[in-house]
Amino acid sequence: MILDSETKAVELPEDHGDELRLWLRLLTCTTLIEGEVRSRLRERFDVTLPRFDLMAQLDKVPDGMTLSDVSKRMMVSNGNVTGLVERLVESGHVDRRTSDTDRRVQVIRLTKLGRAEFRRMAEEHETWISEIFTDLTPKDVRELMRLLAKTKGSAQKAGQKAAKVP
Amino acid sequence: MILDSETKAVELPEDHGDELRLWLRLLTCTTLIEGEVRSRLRERFDVTLPRFDLMAQLDKVPDGMTLSDVSKRMMVSNGNVTGLVERLVESGHVDRRTSDTDRRVQVIRLTKLGRAEFRRMAEEHETWISEIFTDLTPKDVRELMRLLAKTKGSAQKAGQKAAKVP
DNA sequence: AAATAATTCTTTAAGCTTCAAGTAAATTGG
DNA sequence: CCAATTTACTTGAAGCTTAAAGAATTATTT
Incomplete structure (x- = not known):
């Protein structure tokens, strides 16, 4: 803390x-x-990154999840998820139904097609990522994770x- | 390297x-x-993050830069920059003219208003960032920079x- | 010099994203 | 139970973003 001549605190630009x-x-x-992954997803599978990300969330659960869950996990707005899901339902990758116990809630999950396609993409995706981080040693990776x-x-x-x- | 019974290399899922x-x-x-910065920029200054980022690029140079330069530095597409600049010119923050030596090239720079507003925003922005990283020690910061x-x-x-x- | 190629930027279409406002359903508190 | 609040989702407007195609200009090659 720095005090000026009148013993009053002053804000210095830190x-x-x-x-x-x-x-x-x-x-x-x-x-x-992100750009690298996006362009590879488009070239190899003609899929957008947001679609891939959403499918990745759904692949982790067998019985589906609510739109709010997806929204929180992806850290995007509710309205965003609504539109994304709309298009994924349209293309047959995602299945959507209203919850039995709460009629406000929409439960979505991957269809058979959606899961199969995602698994196929995820496999390559994982090797891309390891390629991208290839210069990092295991120790680097641990340290980066920690920080x-x-x-x-x-x-x-x-x-x-x-x-x-x- | 793993060899199978016929002494042929096989791909195992690593x-x-x-x-x-x-x-x-x-x-x-x-x-x-990014979300934190975006929401603070909107609340405090009613400005979007892309606009702020573009102005940040322009603030670094006194005599302006070309659209391509901006595009490369921001790592976004050319078309994106075109639209962004269009709106910033519209609002009086950016000035745009055709290069004297190459009529394909557009040179843009901050207006007086644009520079003044950016400086004002940048000052607060910098304290937000330091706040966000406040738990990291100087050593953490150095190590993270390196990795x-x-x-x-x-x-x-x-x-x-x-x-x-x- | 003329043809060809490369560059700079703009335009368009589609999709992504946010925010704010709105609807419907469930929960809470009197 | 009913009013008020909260929660879950949707809608609409504006802006962001990309990819691809196109226009104008400059550079290169023959």
């Missing part, structure tokens, strides 16, 4: 350049990888704090 | 689960932070290789 550079690098990495977990926690905390003081 | 988990965590971090640089290089290499063998 240096947050390192964090800013870190954020930009993080963003660059993600954009780069990103810490980053995630920090970001979540900052988000909650900001939400409480609007 | 485990790339760690890299996949790493990618998902990287994506989660970026999505989380992400390595990741970026690895991803670029993978992308180039894939582009050559289509």
Whole structure:
């Protein structure tokens, strides 16, 4: 804390350049990888990344999940999921029904076709990812996992704090 | 390398689960932070993230840059930049003119208004970012920078290789 | 010089995404 | 039980994004 001549706290512009550079690098990495995955998905399977991501969520559960669940897990808006699911139902990859116990709720799951196609895509997708991270040693991977977990926690905390003081 | 009974190399499904988990965590971090920054930019300044990002590129140069430059730096498509710039010119934040030496080229730069508003936003933005990364020690930041640089290089290499063998 | 190729940017169509407002159903609290 | 609130989802408008095709200009090759 710095005090001026009248012993009053003053705001000096602190240096947050390192964090800013870190954020930009993080963003660059993600954009780069995302673009690579997107273009390969399109070329190899003629599928968009959001469709793939949604199917990936559904592949993890056998009995389907609600639209809200998908929305939270994918970290996108409800309206977004509505449209995405609409198109996946249209193309026969996803099955949708109203919950028996709560008529507000829509339960969606992969169809047989959807699951088969996703599995096929996921296999290649996994090798692409390992290719993309090929220069990292197992130790690098562990360390990165650790630091990103810490980053995630920090970001979540900052988000909650900001939400409480609007 | 695993050889089968006929001494022929066979492809066994290798485990790339760690890299996949790493990618998902990287994506989660970026999505989380991006969402936080997006919502704060909207609430505080009623500006979108893409507009802010474009202005950030232009703020770095005094004499403007071409649309292609912006496109490469932001890692988005040309058409995307065209529309973004269109709206920023419309709102008076960006100035656009045709290059004197090459009539294909559009040179854009921040207007006085655009630069003033960006500087104002950037200052707060920087503190948000430092807040978001607040749990990371300086050592964490350095280490993360290093590992992400390595990741970026690895991803670029993978992308180039894939582009050559289509 | 003329033909060819490469570049810079724009346009279009389709899909993605958010936000805000709206509808319907379930839950809560009197 | 009923009013008020909350939850789950949908809709609509605006903007973002990409990919692909096209137009204009410049650079290269023959």
